[in-house]
Amino acid sequence: xxxxxxxxxxxxxxxxxxxxxxxxxxxxxxxxxxxxxxxxxxxxxxxxxxxxxxxxxxxxxxxxxxxxxxxxxxxxxxxxxxxxxxxxxxxxxxxxxxxxxxxxxxxxxxxxxxxxxxxxxxxxxxxxxxxxxxxxxxxxxxxxxxxxxxxxxxxxxxxxxxxxxxxxxxxxxxxxxxxxxxxxxxxxxxxxxxxxxxxxxxxxxxxxxxxxxxxxxxxxxxxxxxxxxxxxxxxxxxxxxxxxxxxxxxxxxxxxxxxxxxxxxxxxxxxxxxxxxxxxxxxxxxxxxxxxxxxxxxxxxxxxxxxxxxxx
Numbered sequence: 140x141x142x143x144x145x146x147x148x149x150x151x152x153x154x155x156x157x158x159x160x161x162x163x164x165x166x167x168x169x170x171x172x173x174x175x176x177x178x179x180x181x182x183x184x185x186x187x188x189x190x191x192x193x194x195x196x197x198x199x200x201x202x203x204x205x206x207x208x209x210x211x212x213x214x215x216x217x218x219x220x221x222x223x224x225x226x227x228x229x230x231x232x233x234x235x236x237x238x239x240x241x242x243x244x245x246x247x248x249x250x251x252x253x254x255x256x257x258x259x260x261x262x263x264x265x266x267x268x269x270x271x272x273x274x275x276x277x278x279x280x281x282x283x284x285x286x287x288x289x290x291x292x293x294x295x296x297x298x299x300x301x302x303x304x305x306x307x308x309x310x311x312x313x314x315x316x317x318x319x320x321x322x323x324x325x326x327x328x329x330x331x332x333x334x335x336x337x338x339x340x341x342x343x344x345x346x347x348x349x350x351x352x353x354x355x356x357x358x359x360x361x362x363x364x365x366x367x368x369x370x371x372x373x374x375x376x377x378x379x380x381x382x383x384x385x386x387x388x389x390x391x392x393x394x395x396x397x398x399x400x401x402x403x404x405x406x407x408x409x410x411x412x413x414x415x416x417x418x419x420x421x422x423x424x425x426x427x428x429x430x431x432x433x434x435x436x437x438x439x440x441x442x443x444x445x446x447x448x449x450x451x
Contacts, residue, residue, distance in 0.1 A: 144397040144411065145184060151415040160422055170195050175202040179425035180418050182207045182373075184394045187280070205421040207372050207414075208393040216369070217278040218391050219307055228368055230361045231386045233379075234268050234310040237277055242303045264308060265291060271311040276304050280392065282339075287311070312386050314379035316350060319343075320362045321395065321406070322374050323413040324420070328359045331406055333377070345403045351383055358385050365390050372417060 145164070152162035165181060176199035183206055186192040196210040222232045239255055274297045275285040284304060286297035298306070319333040332344035362376040365387060375395035378385035399407040 141184070141396070141398045143399040143407070145182075147399070147407070147411045148182065148415055148418075151411050152418060155415070155419065157419060160419060162418070167192075167195055170198055172198075176204045178204055180205045180207070180421045182414065182418055183210065183213075186210060187213070187394055203425055205424050207418065207421065208374070209370060209372075212370055213393050216391055218389070219277040221365075221369070221391050222387075224368060225365060225387050225390070228364055230364060231384050233312055233386050233388070236264050236268055236308050238264070238298075238306045238308060240303050240305055241298055241301045244303045261291075265294070268308050268310050270294075273309050273311055274298060274301070274306055275309065277307050278305070278391075312379035312381050312388070314381050314386075316348075316354070316380040318358055318378045318380070318385070320358065320376045320378070321397075321410050321413075322362050322366045322371070322376060323410070324372055324417045325363065325367045325370075327413050328362050329406060329409050329413075330355055330358055330362075331402065340401065343402055343406070354380065354383065354385070361385060361387060362390075372421075373414060 149162040149164065152160070165178065178199065181196065181199060181204055183192070183196055186196055193210055193214060196204075196206050197214075200206055200210065219235070219237050222235050225232045239252075239259070243252065270291075271287065271289045272294075273285060274288055274294060276283070284301060284306075286293075286300070288294040288297055288308075294308070317333050317335060319331050321327075321329040321331070332348050334342055334344055358378055358380075361378070365376055366372075366374050369390075371393050373393060373395065374390065375392040376390040377388045377392075379388050380386070396402065397407065397410045402410070
């Protein structure tokens with residue numbers, strides 16, 4: 140529904156007046172199997188909400204189109220994995236526990252979930268995470284189905300509303316500073332002060348701020364670490380800072396808010412310019428095979444010695 144960034148991006152690329160390069164809005168109808176995509180590069184802003192577009196983009200990649208962001212990894216990613224990977228990379232994250240669905244997904248019955256512990260050790264979970272906390276989807280965005288909970292009663296009241304969503308319980312961070320960072324091309328970072336406690340339309344803090352020495356440098360370093368490991372070329376990374384430690388709160392935003400009226404004129408101009416340059420750079424890579432994701436090297440995990448035998 141955003142309508143400021145896409146048009147500005149098209150205009151910015153075309154204003155460069157580069158030989159053989161022209162930007163336009165994608166036109167797509169029925170997608171013929173195996174037919175080459177006419178675009179060298181596509182910047183994706185909608186496929187997370189529209190499965191047809193995601194399938195179209197995957198087909199486009201097969202014919203050599205460079206897509207920002209890669210639709211195959213975006214389809215596979217989820218926020219719980221993000222947190223686990225961040226912890227392995229040495230980036231601070233809040234205490235988090237993944238929870239089974241409150242209601243079974245369609246076509247699932249008691250026999251299907253015979254491997255689930257019952258009853259769940261709720262008090263062990265609460266002791267691990269501790270209140271206050273947030274109950275939120277393991278794979279979602281836009282603050283949908285996010286519940287702040289400060290005790291057991293509030294947790295169960297919220298959990299009862301989660302339908303068949305897969306949720307996480309995550310410790311709240313009593314933050315002093317909070318940042319949302321644009322990361323472009325796994326190289327460029329713009330750190331923006333942000334306050335999720337404000338009304339949505341005024342959460343970007345546009346007035347000047349003063350921060351402890353070294354804090355912004357660590358935020359930038361951690362933001363790059365996460366995006367390089369995950370392979371995202373366009374993302375926002377959010378940090379809540381407590382006692383000088385930036386905790387990564389949300390960093391699966393491959394179609395991040397870039398609306399002029401929310402991020403402010405300076406950040407808007409920055410993101411339009413950086414994404415335009417990235418898209419032009421990607422034109423030269425069109426037709427080349429995708430590189431292996433850098434996060435693949437982190438998936439080996441620790442040795443499983445001492446773990447329980449598998450039971451069926």
